Amino acid sequence: MLLPDCHSGEWYLIITCENCxxxxxxxxxxxxxxxxxxxxYEHCCxxxxxxxxYDSDNIERYQHPMFMTMAS
Ligand SMILES: [Zn+2]
Numbered sequence: 001m002l003l004p005d006c007h008s009g010e011w012y013l014i015i016t017c018e019n020c021x022x023x024x025x026x027x028x029x030x031x032x033x034x035x036x037x038x039x040x041y042e043h044c045c046x047x048x049x050x051x052x053x054y055d056s057d058n059i060e061r062y063q064h065p066m067f068m069t070m071a072s
Pocket of ligand 1: 017046
């Protein structure tokens with residue numbers, strides 16, 4: 001899954017691929033930004049297939065922007 005596929009207004013824990021610099025969500029953060037990151041996570045980049053281990057220093061919180069939808 002890539003960032004454009006995220007749901008509006010929802011929180012995610014994201015990493016930036018150390019090989020191609022593509023930001024990608026690791027998890028849907030159901031705590032809405034309050035959970036502590038305690039683990040390292042292995043992630044395979046969907047863009048370049050680079051596999052790496054990301055720890056809490058490399059994981060960011062991200063809230064996907066809200067988009068206004070036209071009522072019809
Ligand atoms: Zn990559």
